[in-house]
Amino acid sequence: MDFTSLSLAYPWEQLPYALFAIILAFTIHEFAHAYVAYKFGDPTAYQQGRVTLNPVAHLDLFGFILIILAGIGWAKPVPVNRYYFKNPRLAGVLVSLAGPLSNLLLAFLCFPLLLLADQFGLGYKGIIELLFMIIKINIVLFIFNLIPLPPLDGYRIIEDLVSNRTRAKMSQYEQYGIFIFLLIFLIPPLNKLLLGPLFQYLVPAIYRALDTFWSLFL
Template identity: 55%
Template sequence: MEHFLAFSLQDLPYVVMTLIVAFTLHEFAHAYVAYLFGDHTAKKQGRLTLSPLAHLDPFGTLLLIIAGFGWAKPVPVNRYFFKKPRLAGILVSIAGPFSNLVLAFIGLLIYYLMNNAAVDNDALYRFVTLFIQINLTLGVFNLLPFPPLDGYRVIEDLVPPSTRAKMTQYESWGIFVFLILVITPLDRIVIWPLLNGAAMFVMNIFQQILAPLI
C-alpha cells in the first residue's frame, strides 16, 4: 500500500495533521477576507470558522495523500456584495495561499528555534519539515495562473472586463487542460518546474528574513 501513497506511511500522521491545519486556515482566510469586504455568504453557510469539519473535503484530502493532488471545499463568494469587486476579489483570492505561506514561514521559524536550542527529537523535526514543505507547496501551487486556482482568479480581476468575460467563456477548457498537465507526465515539464522555482524563490526570501536566527 505504501507504494501508492504520495507520502510514506511513517510520515502519514504528520501529513494528515498538516493538511487539516493547512486546508482549514486556507479556506477560513478566503471566507474571512470576503466577510471583511461585505460578503456574508460564507458566514451564513457556516464557513467562517476554524473547524476543519466545515472546510475539509474527505475525497479531496484522501486524494492528496494518495496521489499528491487534492482540494478542500471551495468557499462561496458573492462579488455582488463587494463595493470594490476587483480589489476585493484579488484580496479574497490571495488570502488562502497567503495563509499557507504564513504557516510555512512560522514552521521555518520554529525549525530554526529548535535547531538553535539543540532540540533532540527526530520525529518533531520531521513533522516541522513536512509542515513547511506542504504549506509552502500549497501556497505556491494555488498562486499558479491556471483555472480553477486562486492565481487564475487574481488574473481575472486584473484584466479588463471584456477579457474577463472571454476567460470565463473558456474556463471549462482551461480546467480540462490544467488537469491534463497535473495528472499526466506533463506535470514534470510544466507544473513542477514552475512550482519548484517559485517555492525556492519564496524560501530564499524567508531565509533572508530569518538570517539572524541561522
C-alpha cells in the same frame, strides 16, 4: 491486505506529519478566503459556517484522500457573492489572494520554530519533521494556488485584473481551462515538464529566503 503496498504521495513514516500539515494548511487557506470575504461585506461564507478554524467545515473527504494518494486534492471551495462588495474587483483580488498568502504566512511563522527545535535538539521527538512538513506543504500550496488556471486562485486574480471584455472571453473558455488543469496534473509527463521546474526552483528558493531571514534573529 498489505497496506504498505499502496502507492502514497508520502512515505508511510511521514504520513502522520503530512496529514496534520495538510489539514492545517487547507483549514487556514479556506478560513482566510471566508474571513476576508466576510470583512468586505459578503455574509455568504459566514452564514454557511465557513468563517471558522474548525477543519470539519473546510475539508472535502474525497479531495483530502486524493491528495494523500496522488499528491493532488482540494478542500471545499468558499462561496463568494461578489454583489455584496462595494468594489468587486479590489475585493475579489484580495479574497483570492488571502488563501495563498495565509499559507505563506503560516510557513513564515513556523520557520523560527523549526530553527529553535533544531537548536534544542528536538528532532528525535518528531517536532522538526512536523514543522518541516508544515512549512513545505504551505509553500507548495502558496505556489500551486497562484497558477493561473481555473479553478485556482491565480486564475481568479487575473479575472479581476483584466478588462470586462477580456473577462467575458475568459469565462467562455474556462471549462476548457479546467480540462487542461486536470491533464497537466494527472498526466505525469505533462506534470513533470510544465510544473516540475516551477516547484523544483521556487519551493527551495522560498525556503532559503525564510531561512536567511529568520537566521538573522535566531
